[in-house]
Amino acid sequence: MIFKRFKEDIDSLIARDPAARSRWDVIFLYPGFHAVMTYRVTNWLWRHHFRFLGRFLSQMARFFTGIEIHPGAVIGRRFFIDHGDGVVIGETTRIGDNVTLYQAVTLGGIAPSVDSHTQVDQKRHPTLEDGVIVGSGAQVLGAITVGADARIGANAVVTRDVPSGVTAVGIPAHVVMPRDREHAKDFVAYGTPTDGCPDPVLRTIENLHTQVGLLMTRIDNLESELKHAQGRDSDDVQKGCKVVVSRSDT
Ligand SMILES: CC(C)(COP(=O)(O)OP(=O)(O)OC[C@H]1O[C@@H](n2cnc3c(N)ncnc32)[C@H](O)[C@@H]1OP(=O)(O)O)[C@@H](O)C(=O)NCCC(=O)NCCS
Numbered sequence: 001m002i003f004k005r006f007k008e009d010i011d012s013l014i015a016r017d018p019a020a021r022s023r024w025d026v027i028f029l030y031p032g033f034h035a036v037m038t039y040r041v042t043n044w045l046w047r048h049h050f051r052f053l054g055r056f057l058s059q060m061a062r063f064f065t066g067i068e069i070h071p072g073a074v075i076g077r078r079f080f081i082d083h084g085d086g087v088v089i090g091e092t093t094r095i096g097d098n099v100t101l102y103q104a105v106t107l108g109g110i111a112p113s114v115d116s117h118t119q120v121d122q123k124r125h126p127t128l129e130d131g132v133i134v135g136s137g138a139q140v141l142g143a144i145t146v147g148a149d150a151r152i153g154a155n156a157v158v159t160r161d162v163p164s165g166v167t168a169v170g171i172p173a174h175v176v177m178p179r180d181r182e183h184a185k186d187f188v189a190y191g192t193p194t195d196g197c198p199d200p201v202l203r204t205i206e207n208l209h210t211q212v213g214l215l216m217t218r219i220d221n222l223e224s225e226l227k228h229a230q231g232r233d234s235d236d237v238q239k240g241c242k243v244v245v246s247r248s249d250t
Pocket residue numbers: 083102134135136151152153154155156167168169170176177190191192193207
């Protein structure tokens with residue numbers, strides 16, 4: 001069982017990193033792999049109440065790999081940290097299956113509210129659902145959820161929930177392009193699709209097409225909200241007239 005998982009982790013890493021040529025490469029050359037393997041042990045220790053030992057080993061792993069994963073974090077299968085240096089994963093983080101992080105990513109907490117100081121196990125760190133890719137240097141902060149297959153751009157700062165299958169970039173992070181869910185399910189190295197449509201002009205047109213679709217949906221929503229509001233207003237006016245008429249009758 002353990003070896004099957006071990007092999008699964010290695011193979012998923014080879015599938016996701018074009019630079020990984022063999023299983024030996026992964027075993028000897030990938031600090032992200034070493035950190036995740038150590039995490040599997042420290043998480044076991046943490047769950048079995050050997051908490052100091054768990055944290056001690058995780059700090060040792062940090063010393064050697066530059067990656068700090070709190071043993072209390074819950075991480076799914078085939079998790080891949082590429083390069084890794086500077087990655088920090090906080091205690092109450094939840095990570096689904098097939099998630100990829102690049103270097104210098106923080107899955108961090110934000111200052112808890114005054115009331116919550118007493119609640120030690122309160123969720124303070126993010127949840128990353130299956131298939132999420134987080135670009136290098138991105139900071140994902142607080143008890144927010146990044147939906148399945150979403151992409152977070154390099155150096156983004158994310159402090160709000162991110163819907164499934166979209167790409168969020170910038171500070172504060174905002175959605176730039178909704179992803180076709182079918183397409184988003186396939187892993188693309190660095191989160192950047194090149195195979196689907198390599199022609200940059202065609203990609204720009206496709207992006208514009210997507211943006212126009214989004215705008216149309218927003219306009220439809222706004223129009224129906226406006227109609228609704230206008231309907232309410234005219235109801236109010238009619239009611240007002242009735243009140244005035246009935247008063248003038250008396
Ligand atoms: C976010 C990301 C996945 C988007 O890739 P994509 O789907 O190909 O998106 P595009 O390149 O078409 O970009 C869409 C828009 O977002 C902008 N954008 C892309 N990445 C951005 C980033 N990190 N920060 C700010 N804006 C970004 C683009 O300029 C473009 O804006 P425009 O429409 O105004 O021109 C990718 O840019 C990224 O950051 N990947 C992480 C790569 C990484 O960390 N590599 C480390 C390897 S060691």
